[in-house]
Amino acid sequence: MKMIFSLSINVHTLIRNRMYFFVHCLKRFKSSQEWLSRQKADPYVEKAKIYNYRCRSAFKLLEMNDKIKILKPGLNVVDLGASPGSWTQVAVQKTNSDGAKPTLPRGSVLSIDKLQIFPIQGATILSNMDFSTTAAHDKVVEILGDTEVDIVLSDMAPSATGVKELDKDRIIGLCYMAIRFAALVSKVNGSLLLKVWDGKEVPILEMDLEKFYTSIKILKPQASRSDSSEKYILARGFKGIQRHL
Template structure:
């Protein structure tokens, strides 16, 4: 019996050791994240301009280059929490009516997570945009309007397995493309995030069948060590055939 007890004790000690190692790794990662946040000028800038997070400056920079947001537009922000892209969209489309000389736009924001209210935006929290129920609610909220621009800064929670994480974000991209195809007006646009990888050229080829032009954008506000980039698909041609299983049929 003594050897068995020894093995059990060793097992317990090993489990505790693994737990402690994982805790140390998480602590180190958290410390690195905090240090990076403190040194990041966009984090402080977001506080100054009252944006919910630094990602607002990615959209602002891409809009400066590509000129995709205008007063009076109808825009949908997918995976919008905490809402910084929505804040930018509200300002640029004048959906809050702040500028009485410009047309008033419409901004809808959707996320599985809670999004705190943003003046000028219709918030759809705790909702999976890929479901039929979400699509029906969006169509109801649009009240006959079609969408000028679909935005997506979505990314999956990282598993730490590089290839798996890339597959997951590609899956999100195709879901965003499918959603956009169902609500976007002819000549409308789509802007979404992707991580660099061998799957991206295939994604671009699929997009080229349904949009007039495809452009890759990498804003300066994206961290230099990040593999993220953004695909801007302009000039939606319409759907020639149905979408199946998240991919073009």
């Protein structure tokens, strides 16, 4: 009897686990189908193909730059969370770091991501390198050398867990990481552009940024999907930091 009872429990557990797996797969399939449908209907996806950008996010930076002119020939840029490289492509074009326009000043672009970034002419690429690690941070600083950065771009975002509050906390953590880095490498009057998701922590982040920058501006480009909570914070006029002798 004990054996039969035990077998019955095991069969029940097996059925329950399979049902859970089936429902989970069904939800993921539905989510994937919705994503594919949205991609097909998204005009920026098609524009990215036409203009040879690696993904639609290029148009977010292009739109913001059209309004606020943060990128121009001769500037030194660091792009954090750069994969697959569309912001880097825009930065290269706008700073002339590839030397495509010989009569204009030539800037520089350094890009890093823990994912793969295929080469982009005019940019120094650090692929498969997690910026949150000390080794990656030190590598970026080493490559920069004495070069002072005009603008730090951060489109970094954590892998979504599905728990909104947790995900928002994690992206705020990435923002503070970018702020600390920018404080070390930026020239006085430099700029920082950060991606955030709406949440109660954002006003606190803005107040902290005001300690280091003279102006803070919130941007929501049209290329950001209407159902997305993402927005961008532009901090301009880096005040510099006092270093102990």
